[in-house]
Amino acid sequence: MSYPEKFEGIAIQSHEDWKNPKKTKYDPKPFYDHDIDIKIEACGVCGSDIHCAAGHWGNMKMPLVVGHEIVGKVVKLGPKSNSGLKVGQRVGVGAQVFSCLECDRCKNDNEPYCTKFVTTYSQPYEDGYVSQGGYANYVRVHEHFVVPIPENIPSHLAAPLLCGxxxxxxxxxxxxxxxxxxxxxxxxxxxxxxxxxxxxxxxxxxxxxxxxxxxxxxxxxxxxxxxxxxxxxxxxxxxxxxxxxxxxxxxxxxxxxxxxxxxxxxxxxxxxxxxxxxxxxxxxxxxxxxxxxxxxxxSALGSIKELNQLLKLVSEKDIKIWVETLPVGEAGGHEAFERMEKGDVRYRFTLVGYDKEFSD
Ligand SMILES: [Zn+2]
Ligand SMILES: [Zn+2]
Incomplete structure (x- = not known):
């Protein structure tokens, strides 16, 4: 499977004009030994996306691709991958993409409380690369923060579970x-x-x-x-x-x-x-x-262990969360932001239609 050198996303260009994201190409982060590349097929729209895009949490580096409720298929595994995930498998990524994995907090399933925590978008990794999120064709993340999605949960209903x-x-x-x-x-x-x-x-x-x-x-x-x-x-x-x-x-x-x-x-x-x-x-x-x-x-987010437990619970009890879908793209992003700001959503948006928006 081949895919481009550059990733492409629906990116916020400035805090002033945050409701009008534009399709933008950008460099992915360097590919490390435990990284996984995922071709995205759905991404939830979280309240954090709005806060970050609008500048409520301070100035972010632009352009910025938000989105941290990502579902897609594995297209590439790092050479030292030991997560058991397979190419082609449907997986999810939530709001955290990195922690040290060595401190007491990480070792006791408290990754969100690790001081080395990196959020899925808008935060620099230790190498300086600023993370980019899931309103995009691909995402590259450390495999520890990638979870398998149970077969009976459709992607648009799985996405909002990953952060919210x-x-x-x-x-x-x-x-x-x-x-x-x-x-x-x-x-x-x-x-x-x-x-x-x-x-x-x-x-x-x-x-x-x-x-x-x-x-x-x-x-x-x-x-x-x-x-x-x-x-x-x-x-x-x-x-x-x-x-x-x-x-x-x-x-x-x-x-x-x-x-x-x-x-x-x-x-x-x-x-x-x-x-x-x-x-x-x-x-x-x-x-x-x-x-x-x-x-x-x-309480901040949750651990990867808890995320796997939650997906199991939703799968076994067949919980159907309330979701509206919108097509990913400049128009869909705009509509999601407009309506989220007004609280006009029952009760969560998931962006879909990635194949149509991103041809390669
Ligand atoms: Zn979130
Ligand atoms: Zn840690």
Missing amino acids: GLTVYSPLVRNGCGPGKKVGIVGLGGIGSMGTLISKAMGAETYVISRSSRKREDAMKMGADHYIATLEEGDWGEKYFDTFDLIVVCASSLTDIDFNIMPKAMKVGGRIVSISIPEQHEMLSLKPYGLKAVSISY
């Missing part, structure tokens, strides 16, 4: 989500929708917690057991006193959460875990006394 799904699965599994537990999912966006489906599949009694009733019907269709509209229920912390073992905050900003209210709804020892990355200037103000026997933490 994993980001909510990791705090669920690490904090005891399962039968007999009451779990709240705050914010029914893309990640919250996957969190609701996954929490139910793990056997927990699942509450969707949203500001208004607008998404109640969808939440129930996803299998939620209960729905709390916080703006319509007054002090919902009193009403649901001593209810939750775990709340995962999937809302886009933690500063929207009223920490005078939420801790009251937690059981003793309950945990509130946030997964959203706010804009750089946001700060949290807390009254420590209000956090009686409740802990708050931040």
Whole structure:
């Protein structure tokens, strides 16, 4: 199988004009012994893509190809490959493409917390190459960060699991989500929708917690057991006193959460875990006394082991996440960005049609 020296992607040209990505050729990173080349066939559109493209997280090197929910087929394996992956196999890459693999964190399935972490796009590797993402014909990554996709999960439904799904699965599994537990999912966006489906599949009694009733019907269709509209229920912390073992905050900003209210709804020892990355200037103000026997933490992504577990769970329980597809390309990228910014998506976009857009 042959393919070009240069990769081609739908790239952001500047933060000012981030909603109008342009088709751009670029050099791939150097090919190392454990690298894998993947011909891409689908890529999810994550909230991080918008934050990065729009410059919410600072200035990025341009042009920039975003996208870190990548599904495709292996076309080349490095000479020292020992992952067991095969040429032609359908695989996925999430939001992380590198870590040291030697520190205690890496060795204990905590790659996202390694200090050598490299994100799938916009971050320099140790050799200086700035990573490029999945709105492109190919991606080249270290094999440790490549996972096989189970046969019964279609590519457009597998893609959003690779970042969004994993980001909510990791705090669920690490904090005891399962039968007999009451779990709240705050914010029914893309990640919250996957969190609701996954929490139910793990056997927990699942509450969707949203500001208004607008998404109640969808939440129930996803299998939620209960729905709390916080703006319509007054002090919902009193009403649901001593209810939750775990709340995962999937809302886009933690500063929207009223920490005078939420801790009251937690059981003793309950945990509130946030997964959203706010804009750089946001700060949290807390009254420590209000956090009686409740802990708050931040969870980043998830490990490769957890990603494999999640894909197995989705495959075995036949979980169908809610996805809209758009054609990859300048127009499709523009539409995805426009509609994501307005929250006009049910509940996640996956870019498809790669064969048509990229001929070689
Ligand atoms: Zn993401
Ligand atoms: Zn490490």
